[in-house]
Amino acid sequence: MSQPGSLSQPPVKDPHACLRQVFGYQDFRGNQQAVVEAVMAGRNALVLMPTGGGKSLCYQVPALCRQGTAVVISPLIALMRDQVEAMKHLGVRAAYLNSTLTPGEAAEVRAALAAGELDLLYVAPERLLQEQTLTQLDRVELALVAIDEAHCVSQWGHDFRPEYLRLRELIERFPGVPRLALTATADLRTRREILEQLFPDEGETYLSSFDRPNIRYRVGRKDNPKQQLLRFIREEHEGESGIVYCMSRRKTEEYAAWLDGQGIPAIAYHAGLDGEIRRHHQQRFVQEEGLVVVATVAFGMGIDKPDVRFVAHLDLPKSVEAYYQETGRAGRDGLAADAWMVYGLQDVYQLRQLIAASDAGELHKRNEQKRLDALLAYCEGVACRRRTLLAYFDEAHPGDCGNCDNCLQPVETWDATEAAQKALSCIYRTGQRYGAAYIADVLRGVETDRIREAGHDRLSVFGIGEALDKRTWQSVIRQLMALGYLQADPEGYGGLRLDERCRALLRGEETVRLRWEKGRQRSRATQRRSTVSAEDQPLWEALRAHRRHLAESEGVPPYVIFHDATLQEMAARRPGTLDALAGISGVGQYKLDRYGEEFIAVIRAYEHGVDARDFPDAE
Ligand code: ADP
Ligand code: ZN
DSSP, rough: OOGGGGSSOOOOSSSSHHHHIEEEEEEETTTTTHHHHHHHHHEEEEEEOOOOOOOOHHHHHHHHHHHHHHHHHEEEHHHHHHHHHHHTTTOOOEEEESTSOHHHHHHHHHHHHTTTTOSEEOOOHHHHHHHHHHHHTSOOEEEEEESSSSGOSSSSSSTTOOOHGGGGGGHHHTTOEEEEEEEEOOHHHHHHHHHHHHHSSSOEEOOOOOOTTTTEEEEEEEESHHHHHHHHHHHHTTEEEEEOOOOOOHHHHHHHHHHHTTTEEEEEEEESSSSHHHHHHHHHHSSSSSSSEEETTTBBBBBOOEEEEEEEEEOOOOSSSHHHHEEESTTTTTEEEEEEEEEOOHHHHHHHHHHHOSSSSSSHHHHHHHHHHHHHHHOOOOHHHHHHHHHHHTTOOSOOOOBHHHSSSSEEEEEEEHHHHHHHHHHHTSOOOOOHHHHHHHHOOOOOOOOOOOOOOSSSTTTTTTTTTTHHHHHHHHHHHTSSSSOOOOTTTEEEEEOHHHHHHHHTSSSEEEEOOOOOOOOOOSSSSOOOTTTTTHHHHHHHHHHHHHHHHHHOOOOOOOOOHHHHHHHOOOOSSSSHHHTOOOOOOHHHHHHHHHHHHHHHHHHTTTOOSSSSSSS
């Protein structure tokens, strides 16, 4: 592997000049500038931005513009190597200290730190808090301390790390060094805890919108999920990276093997796999282009691959928060990405049943119930998905986002009050012991043996629903279940029961509108959204092939060389000189010097009619 870090550039003191020269970006985004200014002035800041919002620049730019070394604390050890590699590829003098280094390697890093040769030092909290490290830091000039994944300090959160509480010690130890805390978790309680724990002195809060405008949200009815998934990937994401989430370990393996057999390269990931295999699969997912990982929720923390083009859910996530976090792993690079989910009556039933059957306390059960209700309300909702999601995080959005299924293809709804009353009475009269298929048959007046034996063909509800087909009845029942009118049999025999909530509806004091579900149609929501025009496609492929070649020879993921957005701009603008290339977003001075000529050569060869496949570095 090469050592790009040795070629350092003269320090740039002005943040804007640094942004352009080192990172190759024209302007700061959103709150970045305000945060950078605060840190430059020596103030503390709490930065709340969604995934992909651009948190890292908030400390990277001041790290380069302020005197001394910036310390970045991160719990995600697996990420440090890639982050440092990405920094070195910008000509930044960066290194990391964590338990994966050999004693020799760690000693080298310490020596560089002592000699003042580091702009950025990434360190795991355990390492940082060791007396040896602290004593050493006492002797060097610190530009700032950045605390990444700052929500780990929250004892209520799901990522709590006890070492994070000890980070308070840094305040007294390094007075006068500005502190930055960064997280993509926005809820108020966590925010307060971070401020209390990490900024008992003083800290400004910079809250950004949590909207992810480039992600298209879609939720569909489950109907042969394997084929649905295959069609989705083939039609919209062939050759691209994506994550497919399922609930069970067995299913991740089954689906990965199946996709692979269908010509979609896929691997499985779950907590039951051997540690070595898990690391290997994670590594492959990060390094390779166009690999799909079929995973349980164990996968995701510590993946900051920017070019994940889709996140698909084949099972319902646990809550809206979990859904937002999981889907948020798509499109960190800001290019178009999909959050796609299918679910059916069975899924709703299972989750309701799990809660009903659990022996947790009443309060806990009720909370779980509420979480599930919120998620189902999102799934069944007919309003703008983005608006619903953001409202859940207390952020107002006007709706009509134009980038979710409900906005792209407005849902037809119907007054289903009468149908719902019929279904509910039928469930009641048959003794609240049967599933949706049976109820639909009774409503439609189908004389099966089972119905006749039970004597249900003599009930007044028998045949009162002939006007609707079986699918529609099943859809009505699923929606009633999702809306909480129906509950699952806690014994798990598949029976449906009426919830308290039914009363008002049965008495006619309440009406209900449901989605009118039609078969699959090709709509605007399911069109491939390529940002590369057909005309630029071959050049884009050639540029990617060259990037792949470089990435392999340097042992880094392709995005460390250039991000997709940068290559796409190259393919569209086709710069012929270094000057022109420098004008492309993501091309800083260091990469220009290092890779500029080669990429111009790829473009030139292409323009002179050399087929991309003939280019020596292409596969
Ligand atoms: P986060 O850590 O908040 O998830 P990152 O720091 O990884 O986000 O940034 C997300 C993406 O946005 C990266 O590809 C990064 O290079 C890009 N980016 C960040 N700030 C800017 C900017 N000012 N201009 C252009 N691209 C940016
Ligand atoms: Zn919308």
